Amino acid sequence: MTAVFEADVPSAPASGEPALLEALAGDLAELAYTVDGVEALLGAAAYAALGRGHLAPALLEARRMSDGAREGIVPVLLWLLGETVDGADLGVAFPRTGRAGLQRLRLIEPSEGPGAGTSDGAAGWRAAVELRPYGSDVGGGLWVASDLGSEQRPGPLRHDHVLGIGGASLTLAQTVMRNPVARALDLGTGCGIQAFHLLSHARHVTATDISERALAFARFNLLLNAPALGLDPQRLEERVALRLGSLLEPVAGERFDLVVSNPPFVITPRTGSPADAYTYRDGGLAGDAIVETLVRELPGVLAPGGAAQLLGNWEITEGTPWDRRVGRFVPAGVDAWVIQREQLSPVQYAETWLRDAAEDRDRSAYLDSFAAYLADFSSRDVEAIGFGSIWLRRPSSPGALVRVTLEEITHEIEQPVGPHLSAAVARSDWLAARTEQAASGTGIADAFLLVADDVTEERHQRPGAEHPGVILLRQGAGLRRTSLLSTELAGFASACDGDLTAGQIAGALAMLLDRPDPAFTAELLVDVEQLIREGFLIPAP
The missing domain is CATH 3.90.930 (Outer Surface Protein A; domain 3)
Known part of the structure; x- marks a missing residue:
């Protein structure tokens, strides 16, 4: 069995001081730094714009606030808006943690360049990471640390960027069928969002990732939210195991009742060094091979009757219907249900993912990358790229009747859709x-x-x-x-x-x-x- 990941990663938040994490949680709760609290502070319109990645309305609202609301706005300015904050204001807003405690947790760092000093001569501090409130069905108000996005810290993302709460992760969380299980696997955990949800209906969760930084972020998030998640910080391993490794290597020989994965499914051209890839989205294989590999191999780690749910992209090649090609990924003797939710042309796909990593700032580099995307798709006669969800199940007994369904549903559906998918499986x-x-x-x-x-x-x-x-x-x-x-x-x-x-x-x-x-x-x-x-x-x- 692979050893549990316990390394300290200097470029990620520190999680080795339980008392300091407890103090931080107390300060955040006192500041009403929750989804509802931030919305009430900024107003519904500014908060909605913030969720779309537009910071200006929230910044304008923050600057209009009176001194009486200053303590509550400090974490918003710091971690959501990417602003510089006075050291004195940090001390007032975080009396339990203190400015020094926030620095030891590696959540803040000295501001650099113009404006590093403030009007009163105090040192200026900025966010080292994003720390965002999250409202979930697990334990109510939670906080999730991840890397800052390009809207908060201009410039291209680092290649080992740890993604926060994004559209894909929320889609998967809303899609998973949450039946009680004994053992669950979160494959490619990132900052740990899926593990949060799995803990609500799984006795034990194994979370894996190829990135040490991602696992360090996930552990920080689990320990910061330990009371809400029903975890004992001193005995985390009783309910959660963090494993370092690629795909299914960290769990070789093990079996799970449920596997969920928001894998690095983005299709990117095989150009340049592997070090240039973005680990949160690029699985390191050509085309849609990462999704095909997972669909073929995931049933091998499922216990009898166990299920897997994942998101993915797949290539739609000229002359071959999408469902015929994706259907070939599914091993014989496995139940499968694939729902295609969207199709993009190669041009639209390149636009989306170059913008996602903020690679559209340098025109020359952007044109080179765009051309590489189009040439890569052309080399395989790809005319569109599909996106959707995949459900797989290993039958409870050999020889059982199985069903493979592939369908396209592009209209708006009810969320969370997981309970409805579970009911559909029961009817089937x-x-x-x-x-x-x-x-x-x-x-x-x-x-x-x-x-x-x-x-x-x-x-x-x-x-x-x-x-x-x-x-x-x-x-x-x-x-x-x-x-x-x-x-x-x-x-x-x-x-x-x-x-x-x-x-x-x-x-x-x-x-x-x-x-x-x-x-x-x-x-x-x-x-x-x-x-x-x-x-x-x-x-x-």
Whole structure:
């Protein structure tokens, strides 16, 4: 078993003084440095702009504040806005930690260049890292340390940049099915966001990363938030293990009930030295090989019945549908559900990721990098890049019936969507059990069904027409699907009130429509199964 990571990394926050971390947590709580507290301090509009990476409204609001609000604004100025703060103000705002304590924790550093000194002659201090409040379903108000972004500290990011709370990490946190498990793996933990959430429903979490700095940030965050996360700082290893290494190497030979990963899936051209790569996003393999590798290998670390959920990019090559190519990644005998949420052209993709790392400041270098992206995609006939989520499951027993589903859902869905995905898997399992019984039993024919509470029906017809030309079922929650119904399927759904079995409803429709052929009933029940799978109809309790 790989040794637990315990190294001190000088370029990351220090976590070796539990009493000092406890003091910091007390000061932050006293300052109301929480999601709600910062929003109340800055106002909803300025806070929303801050979340989009626009600092100006928050800066203007901070400068308009009276002296009475000065203590509360200090952490906002320091860690969210990247401003220089007086040493005296730090002492007042952080009476338990003190300016010296913040420096020992490596959260602040002396300001450099013009303005390093302040008007009263006191030394100026700036953030060494970002420390952001985070509202989660784990323990309420938490704080997350990560590297400063380019909006707070101008210039390109360092290549071992540790990403904070971003759109992808939040998307994964909202997508994970949070069923109670014994052992969970956070593969590529970064600053530790997924581990925070896993601790709410996993007895033990193993968090891995290829970056020492990332693991140091994750440990700092875990220890700073230990009470809210239910951790004993003196016995962290009882619930969390931090491991250093690439992909699945740190957990070779182990098995987990749940694996989650926001891997370094960004597709970047293989130019320059590996040291030039950004570890938080670049997996070091050509094209989408990092995602393909994980999809193929993750089932090998899953316990029977265990599942993995990850985000990823995949290349869509000319002449090959995206689902056919990604479907080839999935090993035989594994349940899989892939949802493509977005497609970008090579040009759009290059724009996005060069801007992400603030590489668009130097025109000459930017043009060279942009050309490298386009040449790389062209070399593999890539016409688009897909983004989405992947769910994999190892069957509980060998030879069990498995299902591989690949679909595209680009419209807005309800968040968090994890509970709805979990319910969909449960319905699919229910259907699979019925299918196995069908050869010797009745399949879904003896099941009582209901229309889900969030489902509504729409009927459209031409003026003067006797019957509707279009009948739709729409979901108001979850994946918010829409299903086009035939007349007989619409009639079936309208009768699903739990009083009659599916077979009785199908039989009644066959008589009503004068369709005595058994094939009609069989085909209708197949369509009904799809409505169950998609959540329009659900088994009655």
